[in-house]
Amino acid sequence: MPGKPRADSRPETFPTWGAIALPAGALWGTVIGLGLGAWLGDWAVGAAIGAALGIGVGLALFAAAVVVASSRTEK
Numbered sequence: 001m002p003g004k005p006r007a008d009s010r011p012e013t014f015p016t017w018g019a020i021a022l023p024a025g026a027l028w029g030t031v032i033g034l035g036l037g038a039w040l041g042d043w044a045v046g047a048a049i050g051a052a053l054g055i056g057v058g059l060a061l062f063a064a065a066v067v068v069a070s071s072r073t074e075k
Contacts, residue, residue, distance in 0.1 A: 012072050018065020022058035029054015 033050015
């Protein structure tokens with residue numbers, strides 16, 4: 001049948017880069033924010049802004065991974 005998957009085919013998984021986007025974004029955003037905050041004079045504000053920006057970038061990458069995973073089709 002055309003709509004039935006073959007028994008030997010494995011389902012494709014969610015992209016790894018999308019799964020680690022949020023934690024990696026939060027981690028690296030915080031680290032970069034700490035560095036910039038130390039350079040500009042306020043560690044806490046730098047870390048908070050960096051973490052927020054990192055989570056935002058992580059969410060964008062996660063959304064892209066959802067689009068990629070949902071657009072995969074069987075050939």
